[in-house]
Amino acid sequence: MTTPSIDTTHIPPDFRPLMLALARGGATLAGVIRRGDGSLSAEVGTNSDGDGQKRLDVQADALFRDALRDAGIRWFASEEQAEPVAMQPGGAFALAIDPLDGSSNIDTNVSIGTIFAVYPAQDQAEASFLRPARDLIAGGYIIYGPRCCLVVSFGDGTQIYTLNPDTDSFDLTSPRATLPDCFFEYAINASNYRHWPRPIRAYIDDCIAGIDGPRARNFNMRWIASLVAEAHRILMRGGIFLYPADARKGYERGRLRMLYECAPIAFVIEQAGGRATDGALPILDAAITDLHGRTPLVFGSAEKVDRVAAYHDLPDAEVSALFGNRGLFRA
Ligand SMILES: O=P(O)(O)OC[C@H]1O[C@](O)(COP(=O)(O)O)[C@@H](O)[C@@H]1O
Ligand SMILES: [Mg+2]
Numbered sequence: 324m325t326t327p328s329i330d331t332t333h334i335p336p337d338f339r340p341l342m343l344a345l346a347r348g349g350a351t352l353a354g355v356i357r358r359g360d361g362s363l364s365a366e367v368g369t370n371s372d373g374d375g376q377k378r379l380d381v382q383a384d385a386l387f388r389d390a391l392r393d394a395g396i397r398w399f400a401s402e403e404q405a406e407p408v409a410m411q412p413g414g415a416f417a418l419a420i421d422p423l424d425g426s427s428n429i430d431t432n433v434s435i436g437t438i439f440a441v442y443p444a445q446d447q448a449e450a451s452f453l454r455p456a457r458d459l460i461a462g463g464y465i466i467y468g469p470r471c472c473l474v475v476s477f478g479d480g481t482q483i484y485t486l487n488p489d490t491d492s493f494d495l496t497s498p499r500a501t502l503p504d505c506f507f508e509y510a511i512n513a514s515n516y517r518h519w520p521r522p523i524r525a526y527i528d529d530c531i532a533g534i535d536g537p538r539a540r541n542f543n544m545r546w547i548a549s550l551v552a553e554a555h556r557i558l559m560r561g562g563i564f565l566y567p568a569d570a571r572k573g574y575e576r577g578r579l580r581m582l583y584e585c586a587p588i589a590f591v592i593e594q595a596g597g598r599a600t601d602g603a604l605p606i607l608d609a610a611i612t613d614l615h616g617r618t619p620l621v622f623g624s625a626e627k628v629d630r631v632a633a634y635h636d637l638p639d640a641e642v643s644a645l646f647g648n649r650g651l652f653r654a
């Protein structure tokens with residue numbers, strides 16, 4: 324068996340051991356997922372956020388912790404661990420990870436992923452992770468789909484690597500990915516419509532009204548329920564993703580976690596020319612105040628994300644108007 328690797332030509336030298344370790348972890352996890360042992364989706368516990376943990380959540384967490392143990396990481400924070408774990412005392416990096424994103428899709432053979440964010444390590448774990456989101460020095464995700472891809476940014480564009488099943492190596496397949504701006508597709512869990520704030524309802528109402536509404540064009544809709552899969556689709560062909568805050572108990576700040584979901588996805592999307600906000604303000608301009616804290620998340624093509632922010636600025640009468648009657652956005 325070959326040791327999984329990654330083409331390091333375009334990776335800054337300081338990050339190479341870390342990226343090799345992530346590639347090893349990702350390729351190994353891809354193999355576990357491909358084999359598809361039926362017990363991977365068994366409920367085995369609850370994480371500190373109250374989410375049910377599946378066997379694969381726990382396995383992926385242990386697998387990455389092990390793969391990363393010699394990769395220069397001082398602090399390791401995970402969705403599946405209540406507190407950060409100390410790794411190498413002299414390590415330069417603090418790494419936050421969602422080891423397995425899209426857990427509800429494990430047994431449905433739909434794309435799932437891993438999301439990671441890297442910050443410069445400080446002496447204390449807390450100071451390493453609770454800081455301005457824009458201190459991120461690397462971030463990205465691995466998607467376990469029909470193809471396994473690793474997408475990463477080091478702050479100078481977004482790179483895409485694709486796992487070659489013959490060599491077990493992640494080959495660079497796009498050195499500078501850019502997000503197309505013209506795809507009229509939105510992604511939101513529409514079953515929560517009645518709980519959404521009015522500007523979000525108004526925005527989606529106007530997409531649904533299509534050619535008969537103020538936007539005067541038809542839209543398509545997608546919802547995979549794997550953030551990584553939605554991010555990758557949007558990176559490839561544009562569109563917009565929304566997970567807003569809503570009125571359900573526990574969803575006052577949406578569902579997605581700032582440190583290891585929203586910040587790294589925002590980083591990759593911004594570096595590919597897109598935009599990511601909490602509905603109004605850039606995700607990366609916010610501070611991370613809680614290891615497992617949440618934030619509303621809207622990301623995708625810049626013009627579409629800006630439009631959502633504009634709905635938040637509409638006067639109440641406009642935002643409450645029935646779709647088709649919103650005059651302000653009529654072309
Ligand atoms: O079930 P919902 O409310 O539509 O939420 C789906 C969202 O939850 C997530 O599965 C949360 O991530 P985890 O699976 O890592 O907990 C996202 O991938 C996805 O976008
Ligand atoms: Mg997740």
Ligand SMILES: [Mg+2]
Pocket residue numbers: 380402421422423424425426
């Ligand atoms: Mg997860």
